[in-house]
Amino acid sequence: MRDSGQLLLVTAAGMVLVASVAQTAVAGPRDVRIAVAFGALIAFGELLRLNLPGDRESAPVGFAGALGYALLIRVGAHPVDDAAGQVVTVTAIGMIAGALPHLAAGRPARVRGMALRLLSVACVALVFRPIAGNADVVKNWGLAFSLMTSLAVAAVLLEVVLTAVLRVDEQRARFRVALVDEMRVQLPLGAAVAASALLIAFAAEVMGLAALAVFTAPLLVTQVAFRRYAGIRATYLQTVRALAKVTEIGGYVEVGHSERVSKLAVAIGRELGIHEPELLELEYAALMHDIGQLSLRDPIPGGATVLVSRQDQRRIAELGADVIQQARVLGSVAEIVRRQNEPYRETDTASLPGAAWEQGAAGQHGRASGSPLGSRIIKAANAFDDLVGSSLDPVRAAAAVQRLRLDTGSEYDPGAVEALSRVVARRSLIHL
Amino acid sequence: MGKLSRVALLYVTAVVAAAVAVLVRGPFTGLGWSYIAVLGALVIISESRATQLRQGRLSWSPSSTAMLASVVLVGPVGAALVGACTAVALRRGPSVLQRVFNTAMHVLSAYLAGRAYLALGGHVGLPDASSFPRIIWPFAGAAVTQVAVNHGLLGGVLWLTRDAEPASAHAGVGLSARLQLSDLGYGAFGLLIAALWRVVGPFAPVLVLIPFIVARWAMAQFAEQQRAYEATMGALCQAVETKDFYTRGHSERVSRGSVMIAREIGMRGARLEALRYAGMLHDVGKLGVPTKVLQKTGKLTEEEYQAIQLHPMQGLAIVREIGFLDEALAGIMHHHERIDGRGYPTGLAGDEIPEFARVLAVADAFDSMTSTRSYRGARPVEEAIAELGKWSGTQFDPAFVAAFVAAIRREGWQRSAGEPAAAGGGLGAPSTAGPQDERSAPAVQDRDDPAAPQRVDSQ
Structure with missing residues (x-):
C-alpha cells in the first residue's frame, strides 16, 4: 500500500526500458563511440550519487x-x-553499471531515484530525438536553443514533481507542501544539472567528446559543495538527537521519551501541512524540549513533566529555552521550547468553560494564547507520551487521545489534537 | 589599508597611473562592444556580491573568468575595459582607495594577460573547432599572466603595509600561495565561455557560470550551517555543565587545549576538527553520575567511585550516533586511561590508548589544575606545567605533555573566568545565568578531577 507509487514508477520505467531496448535491437546501435562515451559518463555520475538533506x-x-x-x-x-x-538504453546501462559498485559495497540500490531519472530522460529523448535531425530546427539556433533549454528545465522539473508525488504517498504530506519543499531543496542543484546538460550538448559541437569531461568539472565542484552542505546538515541532526539523550542518561526523563515526542511531533506537523524548514525546527525543539531539566538539582520522578506544577513546568521550559538561546542561531526553536506549556487559551476564558469549549471546538483562534504552532504540537505530543510512554497498546493510546480531546479548547490546540489522533489511529492500524 | 606610508602611497599611485594610461591609450577601434557589454555586466554583478567565497579550496570570483574570456574575444584593450567594470561594483565595505587600487589591478592584469595571449600567437575573435587545440597554449599563458600580475600587485601592497598589520599580511601571503592554483583552474572556464559563444551567443557565460553560482550558494549554506552547528554544540555542552558549577567552561578549555597539542604535533583537517569536538564532549557522560556523588564532600565509597568511573562509557553511549566523530568516540571513552595502565574504564596502557584519549587526558588534567576547586585554589600555570612533567610517562604521554608545554609557552593559556590570576582573561568561559542558582552546594568537589587522586574509603 505504501509502496504503490514507487511500484508504479518502477514498472513504468521498466516498460519504457523494454520498449527502448527492443527498438534499439531492431534498428541496430548507431554512433557507438558517442554512446559509449555518454554511457561511461552516466555510470561515473551514478557512482558519485549524493544524498541531499x-x-x-x-x-x-x-x-x-x-x-x-x-x-x-x-x-x-x-x-x-x-x-x-x-538514448534510454544507454542511460539505463550506464545507471546500472554505476549502481553495481554501490550494491557490491552493501549500499542500497536506490532503484527509485534511477527510475525517476530514467523516465525524465526518456521524456526529453522522445520529444527531442525526432527533431534533432530536422534541418529547420538545427539551422535556426534561436529555436534550437530555446527548445533545448525548455526541455532541460522541464526534465528537471519533472523529476522534482514526481519525487513530490512519491513523498505524498510515503509520508502522507500534502502535495502542495511536498512540492514546495522538494523545489526548495532540489531546484538549485537542478539548475546546475540543466545548465551542464545544455553545456555538454552545445560544446560537443565545438570541441567534440572532450566537452563531456570539460563540462562535468563545474558540476563536480557543485556536487562537492552540496555534499559538504548535506553532510553538516546530517551531522547537526545527529548531534542534536544524541545530545538530547543526556536527559535520559541523567535519569531526568524516561528512556526514549525525547525521540518518541519528536517523531510524534513531526508526524503531527506533517499532518498539519508544515513545511520542511519549520518541521526541522519542530524536530529540534521536540528533541530538546526537556533540556531545561538539566538545571534541576534532582530529577523529577519518572520525568513526567505533565505531573509537576504548572509553575515548575514553566521554569523548566524557560531554563531549556535559555540553553537553546545560547546558540543564538536557534531563536525560533528556543521560542517553541519556551512556550511549550502555555495553555491553548488564556485563563480568563476558563471562567466561562462552556463558551471556551464551543469556541475552541469551532476552531476560532480569537482569544488563543498565540503560542507558536510548534509549541502547541509539542504540548500535545508530550502529554500523549507522558500518558502512553513506550506502550504500543491501541486501547491505551485511544484513551490518551480521548483525555487530550477533553482538554482541547482550554489546554490543547484542537487542530493539533485531531492531527495527533489521526497519526495515532494510523499507527494503531500498523501495530494491530 | 588604513593609513598608508609614503612609499605605499607612491606604489598605489604608480599602479593606478599605469592602469589609466592603458585605458586612455586605446586603441578603441574595431572592438566587439557587445562582448564587452555582456562580460562587463557579468563582472559588475559578480563583484557586487557582498561576500566572496573563501571556503577551503573553493575560492573563486567569476570576474576573473569573464576577463579571461574577453582576452580571447576582444583582445587586451577590451579586456582592460571589462576589468575596469570592477569599479562600478555596488559593494559596500572597501574604502575608496582600496576600490581604486583593485580596479587598477584588474585593468592591468587583464591588459597584460591580453598582451601575453597575443605574444604567444593567440587570435582575437570567436574561436571555432579549428582553433582547438592550438588556442590552449596562448590562453594558458594569458591565465598565468593574469594570476601572476594580480597576486604580484596585491602582494606588493601587503608587503608595503606589513608594518601596520603584520599578522594579516602574513596570512594574506599564505592564502594567496594556496589560491593561485585554483585561480588558474577557474580561469580555464574563460576559454570555455569564449568557445561556446559561437554556438549560444551571450548565453555562454550564463550557462558556464550557473553551476559555479549554485556551488557558491551551497558553500554559503554549508558555512551557515557549520556556524549554527558550532553554536548549538557549544550551547548544549554548556547545558551539560550547568550541573556542576565548578566545571563551567571546562569542556571549552579542554577542547582548546587539545587542539593546541594536536596542532603542535602536526595534526590537521578533519582529525583536528574531530578532536576539537571530542574535547567539548569528553565529559558529557558525567550527567549519568548522580549529582550527590559528583558533588559529595569527603571520601567516596567503592560503589560511588565505580559510578564515577562509568562516565566515559556513558558519554560514549550518548555520542555514539554522531556519525563523523569516529576517532573522537574512542577519545571520549578512554580519556581517563593512564600510560602506566592504571586508569579506567579498561586499563589500557601506553600505545594501546587511542591517540585522541592521550591528548584529551593532558588537556583535561591541565585545565582541572589551573581551575579553582572548593577543596583547593587554582594553581598557577607554571606549577601546573611542573605537575604535568612530574606525571609525564606514568599518567600522561610524554610526547603530548612536551607538545602542550611548547604550545603554552608560545601562545599562553587562557584559564577559566573568575580566576583572580587570569586578569583580563575569561574569554573562554562564558558567563551564563547567575551562579546563585547553582551555588546551592558550597562544598563541591570535582569528582572527575584527574589532577587530584581519587580518595576511596577502602584504601
Missing part, C-alpha cells in the same frame, strides 16, 4: 550526462541522429 538521493553528473545525450545535435561536424530508444 531530508533523505533525498540525487546523481547530478549522471543526470546531466543523460540529458546532454538526449539533447545532442552534433559532435564536431558529425550530425548525431541516435533514436530515443538508444
